[in-house]
Amino acid sequence: MTEVQTHLRTETDLIGPVELPADVYYGVNTVRAAENFQLSSTRLEQFPELISTLAIIKQAAAAANRDVGGLETTIADAIIAASQEIAAGQFHEQFILDMIQGGAGTSTNMNANEVIANRALEHLGHAKGDYDVLHPLNHVNMGQSTNDVYPTALKLALHHMTGLLLENLAVLKKSLRTKAEVFDSTVKMGRTQLQIAVPMTLGQEFAAWAVMIERAETGLKRVRFDLLELNLGGTAIGTGLNANPGYRERAIHHLRDITGLTGIASAPDLIASTADTQIFVDLSSALKRVGTSMSKIANDLRLLSSGPSGGFGELNLPARQAGSSIMPGKVNPVIPEAVSQVAFQVAGHDAAITMASEAGQLQLNPFEPIMARGLFDSISTLSNAATMFAEKCIDGITANESLMRDIVEGSAGLATVFSPVVGYKEATALALEANATGAKVTDLVLAKGLLSPQQVEQLISEALTN
Structure with a gap:
């Protein structure tokens, strides 16, 4: 392929010739695809992890093909050098x-x-497009197919990105646990179905939220390990057609060496691994659990901080910005609201990924690109949301302790605490009378001589520690 005076070069594929700028590194196949697919605002370059893992795979493949005699050392070394540059950004x-x-x-x-x-x-001293010397398919893609390279790249990129997500979830979990300790002795009423239930501490509430995040982490870690089972070397459908003998084993070896991921393994059945995209569904499901857990916490915080007058008003979220263009002094729970919107988007991606996985036919699923886009977006936004939630909301929360104590003391829900001693029927009567008159259950139970002050305190204390 030759460079012309107008600073263009011409490349040819099975469809015909294409002129492209002489200084670009991509070629005719990229130009064709760029012309065909103008569907979204999301480009490959927005996900550097994917580009870097593609380059790492090409590096490992070149080294493997050199090892088994498929590539001359000078060609392999040039491919490795170029791949290393791209992997580095x-x-x-x-x-x-x-x-x-x-x-x-x-x-x-x-x-x-x-x-x-x-x-x-360029490393070999030749011009771009001089493919008689080094060819994108004959040399760079030797022993490979998109059908093993692309899913391998996705899995390694997703493995890296989920590691970052886990780090950010750890930040959120730490913030929740810190607040659990701060509010360890702050008494409040728990609620079921938005109705007053029984006493608890605010610390217990925050601790429960931390456990929800921890459980979501556990599911994510389990799926993350499975991402290291690869179909590289299977080529088109998993049979290894056109790959040199020994290439697959050497490519996996070099991948482990380059990435430092000793858990990388070749799938036991490459045909099944090439056709089956269930791992992406599993990962999406784990991400959806992360999102729904975070959104549940966000919803609870919006309720508990609602008002502040005329609502629950038990918690104060840090003020982040003015809440209205018409209502002076209004402050909205914008951080929890944003967290929930991230969860909604993750659930949407999960639906698309599930449909895409189900729609695959026979030996290949052609819909991995939409799965990749959804998974990358879900992980990125969840990672950002986790640290935003921790640093801009959780860390700054304060409690209206006197209000919560008043609610506890005036709550008919204390009848449940006293029922094991006074009996269910008597406890029901106490609750009904408290609701009808506005009297405190503690005052009623003492006035009726059903319990002593010492018993009241003991039963409430036991309710908080059980």
């Missing part, structure tokens, strides 16, 4: 494609092959 602007694309990710793989090939050519 260079040339990501050359990955211009929409994340949503037909072809099961083929366009993305082609984009990577072309950028790496043209950068490798």
Whole structure:
């Protein structure tokens, strides 16, 4: 391929020739895909983890093909050098494609092959497009198919990104546990179905939220481990067609060495691993659990801080911005509201990922690009939401302790605490009388001689510690 005077170069594929700027590293296949797929505002370069893992796979593949005699050392070394640069963050602007694309990710793989090939050519002292020396498919893509490269890249990128999400969830969990300690002795009334139930401490409430996050973390960790089972070396449908003998084992070896992930393993059945995208459904489900747990906490906080007059008013969320363009002094729970919206979006992605996985046919699922876009977006927004929630909301929460104590002392819910001693029938009568007259259950039970002051305090204390 030759460079022309107008600073264009011409590349040719099975459809015909295409002119493109001489200085770009992508080639004809990328140009075709860029013209075909203008569907969203999400481009490959917005997810550097995916680009870097694609480059790492190409690096491992070149090293493996060199090891088994498929690539000359000089060619392999040039591909490795170019791949290392891209894995380190260079040339990501050359990955211009929409994340949503037909072809099961083929366009993305082609984009990577072309950028790496043209950068490798420069390392060898040749011009971009001089594919007689080093070819995107014959050399960079040797022993590979999009059908094993793309899912492998997705899994490794998602493994990395979920690690960052787990770090941010740990920040949120720590904030909740810290507040649990701060409010350990702050007594309040618990509620079921939004109705007064029985006493608890505010610390217990925050501790329960921390446990919810911890359980969501556990599910995420379990799925994250499974992401390291790869179909690399299976090529088109898992049979390993066109891969050199020994290539798969060497490629996996080099992947472990490059990434430091000793848990990387070749799938026991490459045909099943190529056709089955259930791992992405499992990961999406785990992310949905993270989102719904965070949103449940956000909803609770909006209720508990509502008012502040005319609502629950038990908690004070840190004021972050003016809440109205017409109502002076109004402050809204904007951080919890944003957290819930992230959860809604994650649930939406989960629905799309489930449908995409179900729609795969026979030996390949062509809908992995939409799964990738949804998973990357879910992880990124959940990661951001976790730290935002912790730092801009949880850490600054204060409690209206006197209000909560008044609610406890005046609550008919204390009848439940006293019922084991006074009996269910008598406790019901106490609750009804308290609700009808506004009297405190504690005053009624003492006035009727049903319990002593010491028994009242003991029963309330036991209710908080059981």
